[in-house]
Amino acid sequence: MLFPPASCPRLIIKIGSALLVEPEGAVRRAWLEGVAANVAARLREGQQVAVVSSGAIALGARRLGLAKGGRATLEDAQAAAAVGQIALGQVWAEVLGAQGLTAAQMLLTLDDLEDRRRYLNVTATLDRLLSLGVVPVLNENDSVATEEIRFGDNDRLAARVAQAAGASAVLLLSDVDGLYDRDPALAGATHIARVERVDAGVEAIATGGSASGMGSGGMASKVAAARIANAAGAHLAVASGRAANPLSTDARHTLFVAERSAPARKAWLAGGLTAKGTIHIDAGAARALVGGGSLLAAGGTRVEGRFARGDLVVIAGPTGPVARGLSEYDGAEAARLLGRRSDEHAALLGYAPRAALVHRSHMALL
Numbered sequence: 001m002l003f004p005p006a007s008c009p010r011l012i013i014k015i016g017s018a019l020l021v022e023p024e025g026a027v028r029r030a031w032l033e034g035v036a037a038n039v040a041a042r043l044r045e046g047q048q049v050a051v052v053s054s055g056a057i058a059l060g061a062r063r064l065g066l067a068k069g070g071r072a073t074l075e076d077a078q079a080a081a082a083v084g085q086i087a088l089g090q091v092w093a094e095v096l097g098a099q100g101l102t103a104a105q106m107l108l109t110l111d112d113l114e115d116r117r118r119y120l121n122v123t124a125t126l127d128r129l130l131s132l133g134v135v136p137v138l139n140e141n142d143s144v145a146t147e148e149i150r151f152g153d154n155d156r157l158a159a160r161v162a163q164a165a166g167a168s169a170v171l172l173l174s175d176v177d178g179l180y181d182r183d184p185a186l187a188g189a190t191h192i193a194r195v196e197r198v199d200a201g202v203e204a205i206a207t208g209g210s211a212s213g214m215g216s217g218g219m220a221s222k223v224a225a226a227r228i229a230n231a232a233g234a235h236l237a238v239a240s241g242r243a244a245n246p247l248s249t250d251a252r253h254t255l256f257v258a259e260r261s262a263p264a265r266k267a268w269l270a271g272g273l274t275a276k277g278t279i280h281i282d283a284g285a286a287r288a289l290v291g292g293g294s295l296l297a298a299g300g301t302r303v304e305g306r307f308a309r310g311d312l313v314v315i316a317g318p319t320g321p322v323a324r325g326l327s328e329y330d331g332a333e334a335a336r337l338l339g340r341r342s343d344e345h346a347a348l349l350g351y352a353p354r355a356a357l358v359h360r361s362h363m364a365l366l
Helices: 029-044 056-064 074-097 110-114 116-131 154-165 200-205 219-231 264-271 283-290 331-337 342-349
Strands: 010-015 048-053 103-108 135-140 169-174 235-240 253-256 277-281 300-305 312-317 320-326 363-365
Touching: 010 029, 010 154, 029 048, 029 074, 048 074, 048 116, 048 154, 056 074, 074 103, 074 135, 103 110, 103 116, 110 116, 110 154, 116 135, 116 154, 135 154, 154 169, 154 219, 154 264, 169 219, 200 219, 219 235, 219 253, 219 264, 264 320, 264 363, 277 283, 283 312, 283 320, 283 363, 300 331, 331 342
Parallel strands: 010 048, 010 169, 048 135, 103 135, 169 235, 277 312
Antiparallel strands: 235 253, 277 300, 312 320, 320 363
């Protein structure tokens, strides 16, 4: 059994569309009843469980007779989600209710977890529901999400929910059984059972696209989710959910091992998906950040994007992203200060400046 209750007090389980919905659009109810029974067994053993469930668009598309599984246009997806979410919530309430459990529905948009105040509200609600023995069933609110303000897949949503809930682990049940060193359809592809750190090499071998064509995720999104979850101190596993009772079996999987848990605020910063800009820095500044320093203007080389003071920005070194943090200056001011010493800032801006472009207290290393 992956992530047993004895070692994992709070678990987030994500279920992909291809597992929950048949190709023709019907719910795989018998399989889902097995999942509900597994969840009930875990709760009896003291584990708190929340479920991130895909499937609303697939279910709604069937009821509305929409082409391409409801994903032909954004408007079709929104309409399918609005219809399908009712059906999805109902089936979860029924199968969990048959196990004596109470289900709760939470629909989230990207802004609910990117805005710090709303993120804390989500955290409080999840914590209360879980402490009451309720099983929250979460999904992206696709009926109002747009291309600009959406997670894009429930893998990353599950990782962000794990941060908000303070979960120990995330289990992504999928139609694939983990990460391979190349496309698993190619001869000689080798399954990777354990990943100690998500780095550029791991991201390079992850491929986009859904095996079923029904969902919106792929291995690339699962690796991105692993980076978010691991930064918050949560392990993440990608496992095959094809078997009956998938939560009580040792299905083949890839385990992404968590780093040392970060403080809650820094975990939120590291997992942010909507950075407003990028500050590029030289190698010396990158080393200073890794050593625990703030980002000083002298180490900056270039600014991208339009951002205001307090916005989330990516800090990128010569070899790629190094950190995320909240900017102490707007983009135009930051650009004027690049490469300048701190004692020059007041003359350049006309007012007493702040000490850093991004202070270490408002920064999380990647």
